[in-house]
Amino acid sequence: MQAFDQLQELWQKHDVELKVSADEMLQQAKKEVNGLKLKSALNILGMLASFIAIAALWIFFHFESWTTHVGISITIVAIGVYTLILYRDYRLISKTDFTVHPNEYLNNLKTYQLNRYKLYNSLYWFYTVALSLGILFYFIEILAYLSIIQKTLAIALTALWIIFCSTILRKAVIKREKERISLLIEKFERISMQISE
Numbered sequence: 001m002q003a004f005d006q007l008q009e010l011w012q013k014h015d016v017e018l019k020v021s022a023d024e025m026l027q028q029a030k031k032e033v034n035g036l037k038l039k040s041a042l043n044i045l046g047m048l049a050s051f052i053a054i055a056a057l058w059i060f061f062h063f064e065s066w067t068t069h070v071g072i073s074i075t076i077v078a079i080g081v082y083t084l085i086l087y088r089d090y091r092l093i094s095k096t097d098f099t100v101h102p103n104e105y106l107n108n109l110k111t112y113q114l115n116r117y118k119l120y121n122s123l124y125w126f127y128t129v130a131l132s133l134g135i136l137f138y139f140i141e142i143l144a145y146l147s148i149i150q151k152t153l154a155i156a157l158t159a160l161w162i163i164f165c166s167t168i169l170r171k172a173v174i175k176r177e178k179e180r181i182s183l184l185i186e187k188f189e190r191i192s193m194q195i196s197e
Helices: 002-013 024-059 065-092 102-145 148-195
Strands: none
Touching: 024 065, 024 148, 065 102, 102 148
């Protein structure tokens, strides 16, 4: 047992310096950047699909109450604005070639990180309030056609979905994205240091 303790102590004292070349780091960073771009593009496509679906609902169905039109208008505007913000951020990380201009890309990535922080904190609540108002106005006419149980179920499920997205899901997405972007920034800082040496 004493030999094992000595071996463990020797192993803990042994400090291995791992050197990864700039090319290897660039390849790793390229995979992560492509993943980040893909995720961002899929978010934009999802928002566009929502925008089109709600606009089609508005165009092809006849609604009698003005509140329904107000609700759909609020929802479409909220989704449109949020989609434009997502697109602006996507352009930020996709317009610069990180292999040619790593320092410029690093600055864009830091700006992207700050924008995402704002998006998931203050702007997210405006989006949630706008969607909630839109749904509320929309439900005024739609709920009139449903029974008490259906009304209760529709309101409860919608409220639970908004609460779930605003709490558990939002926190998980923020944490995962923060770690991912921070790691990517750290890699680009190391690449920049290696290139400058």
